[in-house]
Amino acid sequence: MRERSVRERSVRVESVPDHSTAAASTGSARPRAQRADARRNVEAILDAATQCLRRDADVSVADIATAAGVGRITLYGHFKTRAELVDAVLVRAIESAHATLDSVDLADDPAQALASLVTSSWRIVEQFRGVLHAAQRELPPERIRDVHDRVLDPVAALIEHGRQAGVFRDDLPTSWLVTVAMSLMHAAAEDVDNGRLEAADAASYLVTTLLAAFTAPAPRPGSPRPERSPRSSR
Amino acid sequence: MRERSVRERSVRVESVPDHSTAAASTGSARPRAQRADARRNVEAILDAATQCLRRDADVSVADIATAAGVGRITLYGHFKTRAELVDAVLVRAIESAHATLDSVDLADDPAQALASLVTSSWRIVEQFRGVLHAAQRELPPERIRDVHDRVLDPVAALIEHGRQAGVFRDDLPTSWLVTVAMSLMHAAAEDVDNGRLEAADAASYLVTTLLAAFTAPAPRPGSPRPERSPRSSR
DNA sequence: CGGTACCCGTACATTTCTGTTCAAGTTAGC
DNA sequence: GCTAACTTGAACAGAAATGTACGGGTACCG
Numbered sequence: 284m285r286e287r288s289v290r291e292r293s294v295r296v297e298s299v300p301d302h303s304t305a306a307a308s309t310g311s312a313r314p315r316a317q318r319a320d321a322r323r324n325v326e327a328i329l330d331a332a333t334q335c336l337r338r339d340a341d342v343s344v345a346d347i348a349t350a351a352g353v354g355r356i357t358l359y360g361h362f363k364t365r366a367e368l369v370d371a372v373l374v375r376a377i378e379s380a381h382a383t384l385d386s387v388d389l390a391d392d393p394a395q396a397l398a399s400l401v402t403s404s405w406r407i408v409e410q411f412r413g414v415l416h417a418a419q420r421e422l423p424p425e426r427i428r429d430v431h432d433r434v435l436d437p438v439a440a441l442i443e444h445g446r447q448a449g450v451f452r453d454d455l456p457t458s459w460l461v462t463v464a465m466s467l468m469h470a471a472a473e474d475v476d477n478g479r480l481e482a483a484d485a486a487s488y489l490v491t492t493l494l495a496a497f498t499a500p501a502p503r504p505g506s507p508r509p510e511r512s513p514r515s516s517r
Numbered sequence: 518m519r520e521r522s523v524r525e526r527s528v529r530v531e532s533v534p535d536h537s538t539a540a541a542s543t544g545s546a547r548p549r550a551q552r553a554d555a556r557r558n559v560e561a562i563l564d565a566a567t568q569c570l571r572r573d574a575d576v577s578v579a580d581i582a583t584a585a586g587v588g589r590i591t592l593y594g595h596f597k598t599r600a601e602l603v604d605a606v607l608v609r610a611i612e613s614a615h616a617t618l619d620s621v622d623l624a625d626d627p628a629q630a631l632a633s634l635v636t637s638s639w640r641i642v643e644q645f646r647g648v649l650h651a652a653q654r655e656l657p658p659e660r661i662r663d664v665h666d667r668v669l670d671p672v673a674a675l676i677e678h679g680r681q682a683g684v685f686r687d688d689l690p691t692s693w694l695v696t697v698a699m700s701l702m703h704a705a706a707e708d709v710d711n712g713r714l715e716a717a718d719a720a721s722y723l724v725t726t727l728l729a730a731f732t733a734p735a736p737r738p739g740s741p742r743p744e745r746s747p748r749s750s751r
Numbered sequence: 752c753g754g755t756a757c758c759c760g761t762a763c764a765t766t767t768c769t770g771t772t773c774a775a776g777t778t779a780g781c
Numbered sequence: 782g783c784t785a786a787c788t789t790g791a792a793c794a795g796a797a798a799t800g801t802a803c804g805g806g807t808a809c810c811g
Contacts, residue, residue, distance in 0.1 A: 318756060318809055339654075341575060343798060354759040359800070452729070458713060459722050462704050470700035479692060488693050495686070496730040552779055552786055577768060588789050593770065 325361050327351040332372045337413030340420060344368070366421045373418045377430045380404070380411040384437040393445025394494055400441060401468065401493060402486040408434070408465065409472035435461055442497070451497045463496055559595050561585040566606045571647030574654065578602070600655045607652045611664045614638065614645040618671040627679025628728055634675060635702065635727060636720040642668070642699065643706035669695055679731065686733035697730055 331351035335342040344365055348355040362368035383404040387396055411434055419427055442460045445451035451460070471489050474480035480488070565585035569576040578599055582589040596602035617638040621630055645668055653661055676694045679685035685694070705723050708714035714722070 320809070321757060324758085344800090345798080356760080356801095357758055360757080363800090365799070455722060455725060459708075459726075462708050462713070463701060463726055466700050466704035467697060470696050474693075474696050479696070488689060491689060492693075492697055492730050495732065496726050498729065550780090550786095554779070555787060558788085578770090579768080590771095590790075591788055594787080597770085599769070 321361075324351070324353050324357060328353060328358055328361065328368070329372055329375055332368060333376060333410060333414060336369070336372060336417035337410060340413075340417035369414075369418050369421055370426075373414050373422070373430060376411045376414045377433060380407050380434050381437070383407050384434065387437070387441070389441060389444055393441070393448050393450045394498075396441055397445065397493060397497070398490045400438070401464075401489045405468040405471060405486060405489055408468050412465065412469050435465070438464055445497065460497060464493055467492060555595075558585070558587050558591060562587060562592055562595065562602070563606055563609055566602060567610065567644065567648060570603070570606060570651040571644060574651035603648075603652050603655055604660075607648050607656070607664060610645045610648045611667060614641050614668050615671070617641050618668065621671070621675070623675060623678055627675070627682050627684040630675055631679065631727060631731070632724045634672070635698075635723045639702040639705060639720060639723055642702050646699065646703050669699070672698055676731070685731045688733065694731060698727055701726060 328347065328351040332342075332347045335347050335350055344358060345355045347368070348358040351358070358368070362371060384400065387400045387403065389396055391399065415427065415431060439457055439461050442451060442457050442464070446453055446457070467489055471480060471485045475482045475485055562581065562585040566581045569581050569584055578592060579589050581602070582592040585592070592602070596605060618634065621634040621637070623630055625633065649661065649665060673691055673695050676685060676691050676698070680687055680691070701723055705714060705719045709716045709719055
């Protein structure tokens with residue numbers, strides 16, 4: 284076991300070239316700009332890779348290329364190695380997830396904000412999780428932790444906010460509540476994939492369950508419920 | 518790179534030979550009984566495989582053998598193929614999980630029963646889940662579904678019981694609540710593995726969270742109750 | 752319309768894993 | 782202590798995946 288953990292093939296991922304903006308550095312040679320079909324193919328590859336990696340983290344590059352409708356060699360023309368492809372997929376997924384998460388208004392009533400966040404992003408968050416899981420095998424741990432935190436932070440902020448507003452419970456650590464939220468979004472997506480859950484129901488079940496889990500368990504007869512401040516700001 | 522690859526789709530698993538009881542069926546040839554060290558090795562292999570598969574579903578047979586402290590050829594002497602090994606691991610895991618789950622007294626107060634079940638078995642259930650996940654790639658789907666249901670059923674029974682007793686909520690399908698329970702046990706185990714959660718806290722967090730999620734929340738003043746889902750709960 | 756960036760199939764080298772065979776050495780158990 | 786059961790390393794064949802190289806074809810863009 285100590286001999287050689289097959290993993291560290293010293294994947295270079297320090298700087299993934301940005302595939303959407305060509306170089307065009309006003310140089311002397313002036314290479315023609317990237318062609319339109321090339322950009323289209325890159326998009327198709329990233330889309331296909333995202334879906335394939337979510338289904339099976341060990342999908343072969345050939346399968347991804349086929350799913351994207353391009354040849355395997357074309358794919359290698361855009362991404363030198365498998366690791367580079369996975370990293371590009373991860374970058375795109377995190378951008379998408381982060382953008383959606385950021386669009387949630389934290390100033391809202393925390394319960395409302397939670398519902399909004401979950402409803403608008405449970406699919407995207409799940410997609411991110413799938414890609415992240417796939418990436419865990421071939422990308423360095425510090426990179427994983429980095430992108431991981433960057434998606435979890437908004438969720439943590441929302442929970443922290445709701446807790447300080449007295450709406451969410453205070454007897455469990457925020458990190459655990461974050462885990463609960465992410466885990467349930469993941470589980471819902473998985474159940475939808477397996478046909479055990481209707482996609483239309485998922486968001487509502489998620490919101491209902493998470494609100495119950497995050498709300499202080501007060502319905503004991505005799506215990507006073509924490510009343511929400513009647514500030515209806517909007 | 519390292520892909521088990523689903524090439525052998527039709528793995529024979531109809532009858533896995535019982536490795537714990539030798540043949541010795543009063544035959545004519547009278548083969549000597551299985552030796553003690555052989556049985557010990559089989560146990561060690563199953564233990565190691567369980568742990569390895571949980572960490573990485575694609576672990577190589579060689580790594581498992583090394584982890585078990587035996588040679589790779591010895592392993593192949595006991596399990597003809599990788600699929601057979603995985604199946605044996607799965608069988609043992611399900612037996613363990615099922616035994617623990619069955620020891621929970623359903624006649625108790627549902628909340629108490631839930632606490633008892635989660636506390637006594639969240640680790641085992643998680644172990645089962647890990648092995649199941651690994652098995653999903655090389656065992657036929659019907660076998661997966663079989664063992665899957667066999668572990669989920671006791672949980673579903675507990676929830677159903679608590680719901681009929683009026684303790685657990687009635688506005689979410691049982692199947693979803695089962696998903697919630699399994700998912701959170703898994704998440705807790707994962708967090709413990711990653712050092713984000715103390716193992717000593719896990720059970721208590723789980724029980725607290727699940728009870729809150731399963732108990733119908735008191736109606737929040739001003740907000741209309743969520744519509745009951747008209748969907749049958751499978 | 753012309754150049755060239757791009758696509759793609761074939762083929763090849765390399766690595767890793769599975770599963771088998773062989774020919775020893777070792778140990779449990781009667 | 783004898784024997785059969787067991788273990789083991791080396792070595793081999795087959796499959797599959799990753800990258801690379803070559804060379805002809807296609808379609809985009811100026």
